[in-house]
Amino acid sequence: MRTTTARSIAGLTFIVLASAAQAADLRVQCYSDGNECEVTGDLAKRFEAENPGTKVIIDKVPYKAVVEQLPVQLAAGEGPDIARVTDLGGLSKYYLDLAPLLPAARAKAWQDNFASSLAWFRSGAADRGIYGLMSQLTVTGAFVNKTLFEQAKVAMPGPTATWDDWMEAARKVAVATKTPFAMAMDRSGHRFAPLAVAYGAKIFDANGVPVIDAGYQTAARKFVDWHKAGLMPKEVWGGVGGSQYRDAFEEFANGRVVVYYSGSWQIKRMDTQVTKAFDWAVAPAPCGPSGCTAMPGGAAFVALKHTKVPAEAAKFLDFLSRDDNYKELMARTENIPASLSVAKAGVTYNVSANAKAALNSFVADVPKIAKANYDLQGYRFNRAVFLPTAQRLGQAVAGEMSADDALKRLAADVDEQVKAASK
Amino acid sequence: MRQDARTPWFFLGPNLFIFGVFTFLPIVINLYYAFTGGVQLYPRDRPYVGFENLATLLDCGSYFDPSSCRKDIFWRAVWNTARFSVFQVSLMVLFSLGTALVLNRKIIGRGFWRGVYFYPVLLSPVVVALIWKWVLQREGLLNAGMVAAGANPVLWLAEPGWAFFWVIFVSIWAHMGFYTLILLAGLQAIPADLYEAAQMDRASPWRTLYRITLPLLLPNLLVVLVLAAIRAVQIFDEVFVLTGGGPGSATTFVVQFIYQTGFQEQVRLYGLAAAGSLLLALALVVLTLIQLRATRADKAGERAR
Numbered sequence A: 001m002r003t004t005t006a007r008s009i010a011g012l013t014f015i016v017l018a019s020a021a022q023a024a025d026l027r028v029q030c031y032s033d034g035n036e037c038e039v040t041g042d043l044a045k046r047f048e049a050e051n052p053g054t055k056v057i058i059d060k061v062p063y064k065a066v067v068e069q070l071p072v073q074l075a076a077g078e079g080p081d082i083a084r085v086t087d088l089g090g091l092s093k094y095y096l097d098l099a100p101l102l103p104a105a106r107a108k109a110w111q112d113n114f115a116s117s118l119a120w121f122r123s124g125a126a127d128r129g130i131y132g133l134m135s136q137l138t139v140t141g142a143f144v145n146k147t148l149f150e151q152a153k154v155a156m157p158g159p160t161a162t163w164d165d166w167m168e169a170a171r172k173v174a175v176a177t178k179t180p181f182a183m184a185m186d187r188s189g190h191r192f193a194p195l196a197v198a199y200g201a202k203i204f205d206a207n208g209v210p211v212i213d214a215g216y217q218t219a220a221r222k223f224v225d226w227h228k229a230g231l232m233p234k235e236v237w238g239g240v241g242g243s244q245y246r247d248a249f250e251e252f253a254n255g256r257v258v259v260y261y262s263g264s265w266q267i268k269r270m271d272t273q274v275t276k277a278f279d280w281a282v283a284p285a286p287c288g289p290s291g292c293t294a295m296p297g298g299a300a301f302v303a304l305k306h307t308k309v310p311a312e313a314a315k316f317l318d319f320l321s322r323d324d325n326y327k328e329l330m331a332r333t334e335n336i337p338a339s340l341s342v343a344k345a346g347v348t349y350n351v352s353a354n355a356k357a358a359l360n361s362f363v364a365d366v367p368k369i370a371k372a373n374y375d376l377q378g379y380r381f382n383r384a385v386f387l388p389t390a391q392r393l394g395q396a397v398a399g400e401m402s403a404d405d406a407l408k409r410l411a412a413d414v415d416e417q418v419k420a421a422s423k
Numbered sequence B: 001m002r003q004d005a006r007t008p009w010f011f012l013g014p015n016l017f018i019f020g021v022f023t024f025l026p027i028v029i030n031l032y033y034a035f036t037g038g039v040q041l042y043p044r045d046r047p048y049v050g051f052e053n054l055a056t057l058l059d060c061g062s063y064f065d066p067s068s069c070r071k072d073i074f075w076r077a078v079w080n081t082a083r084f085s086v087f088q089v090s091l092m093v094l095f096s097l098g099t100a101l102v103l104n105r106k107i108i109g110r111g112f113w114r115g116v117y118f119y120p121v122l123l124s125p126v127v128v129a130l131i132w133k134w135v136l137q138r139e140g141l142l143n144a145g146m147v148a149a150g151a152n153p154v155l156w157l158a159e160p161g162w163a164f165f166w167v168i169f170v171s172i173w174a175h176m177g178f179y180t181l182i183l184l185a186g187l188q189a190i191p192a193d194l195y196e197a198a199q200m201d202r203a204s205p206w207r208t209l210y211r212i213t214l215p216l217l218l219p220n221l222l223v224v225l226v227l228a229a230i231r232a233v234q235i236f237d238e239v240f241v242l243t244g245g246g247p248g249s250a251t252t253f254v255v256q257f258i259y260q261t262g263f264q265e266q267v268r269l270y271g272l273a274a275a276g277s278l279l280l281a282l283a284l285v286v287l288t289l290i291q292l293r294a295t296r297a298d299k300a301g302e303r304a305r
Helices: A002-022 A036-050 A063-075 A104-113 A115-121 A146-152 A163-177 A189-198 A214-228 A249-253 A264-274 A310-321 A323-333 A340-345 A353-368 A371-378 A383-397 A403-422 B002-034 B052-058 B072-103 B110-122 B125-136 B141-148 B160-188 B192-200 B205-233 B237-242 B254-264 B270-304
Strands: A024-030 A054-060 A082-085 A132-134 A138-145 A181-185 A257-263 A280-283 A300-303
Touching: A024 A036, A024 A063, A024 A310, A036 A054, A036 A310, A036 A323, A054 A310, A063 A082, A063 B254, A082 A310, A104 A115, A104 A310, A104 A340, A115 A300, A115 A371, A132 A310, A138 A146, A138 A189, A138 A264, A138 A353, A146 A163, A146 A280, A163 A181, A163 A257, A181 A189, A181 A249, A189 A214, A189 A257, A189 A371, A189 A383, A214 A383, A214 A403, A249 A257, A249 A264, A257 A264, A264 A353, A280 A353, A300 A310, A310 A323, A323 A340, A383 A403, B002 B270, B052 B270, B072 B110, B072 B160, B072 B205, B072 B254, B110 B160, B125 B141, B125 B160, B125 B237, B160 B205, B160 B237, B192 B205, B205 B270, B237 B254, B254 B270
Parallel strands: A024 A054, A024 A082, A181 A257
Antiparallel strands: A082 A300, A132 A300, A138 A257, A138 A280
């Protein structure tokens, strides 16, 4: 009896261990701008059905965890198998090259369809690896409260309107409708960059090193002056300390600003939370003396070097990159596709008229994006520019220092961080 | 005999081990980081830079003028922490003492009031900060009340002066109960016959407080003072959630600077953050030594009496 029981237990244990050894758990750390994690979860179930033995576990985390905790985890050799990240260049040393793990035909499809964004993940010009899948291509832009413009009987500026034109129009609307502020911008150097380039910032010097040049300074002074004039709310840029990110979505959704400069990743949120409150639209990229531009960006799923299931990780990302799945991901998350073939074929968005028009407006801005903005997005240490910009301009907006002092400090911070990163 | 000598170590051992691994070892590692540079996480990959990190932090035209310092945010944080500690500790001790004196009397619902004052201590700092953020933000409860009363709303958390005031207020509100409890225990240990004697001598309440209560409460007051000071220097979680260190750097304190430098920036300067924490530890050591000295002086005074 005892021997039979012992044998049964041993047999059961063997079965459990054996099945555990065959099953591969693929952990995906994901943050959502709208519903990206949920849609990815649905696609993951289909992947599991096609690949029995692989279990995909989606760990949904706040964006802050991806920005602050993931890099430390990765530096310690820990972390998920796949992560959805926005610091594409900064984390490049941790990425798994998918190219050797993909069938030749699929690797070619990746190179052809995602050519424009693959460079953002690479460590240099000589690097031809495939490191990640853009889960969205984003473009910054201005959301406009159309209802307020209509109530104020102020015409919306045209396609070549400058930042000053938009500010003046929004100011008139704010006064007429008793809206507290004309414009708000997310507290982010990434959002500030198109304003800077529109006013002549080159971003990089001849050696490819970031520089706070005259154009950047002009834009910064203008930005601080807008806050001083009460056209922009102090609490967004001046209300928190350090380089912390803060969006101004709530200010726009609550009708406290007329124009909100953010980006295309907000479309889903606008559609679900704002459409029922008022009519909104996306303005064409505001212009400056140097042109009309926006900032590209996006979040990507990347497989990480330390993963114990590299083949499965590559398979899953390849599954997501397939035209049918990628199209569904874009349609359901209301994002702009980074895949050339999907963009050419078109994505059918089941969205409101506002969201559809917004997506078209953002897509129309893509050709206008200046080279400096593309280069900045692809620069490995772009956060060494973005984060100090948020901190120092935040201090100037809060009245802690003058714009000139803030710019001097900003230049020193960028210089220090870039030098430290190069060590 | 041998077995007796080993027994205490048997009981102390686990705690010493945990203390060693999670407190002393990180201190040693932190020391190492403070004298190394670069952006690598692992100690073996970090180059030795000597006192460069400390020199960077201490590079100032005048330590009283943060704008003359290379690391101006650090020195703003230092002075913010110093000002916060002075105001918060003195007001905290004052309010805690006053509350303990009231709660020591025979008042209606004394047990209930003691619970009410201790309740915030049980809340997580994040919860405390979020509650007060909802009260103090532009469209918060406080401004709603002011607008209803016909006043203009105030940017409580976006004006540097007000933000600093509220950070002190929230900190006192959240922690006062703990110190009140310590002082209450001290008050209850004072023999009642001393008060009876004072009453018979027709001593005024003020004289009773000054001549009997405060001298006998001094050991507890010292404990409260030093604990509050140590805690004030380490302030981070409530402030980080309530104001994020803003507006600007008006409520940025030393621990937030360390966190930002070491973990929040893309280019993580672990060495600089470690050097900052060394300087903070120095301040805490000084405070602790003051406490020890004050406690010894008090014991010497007791022996002399």
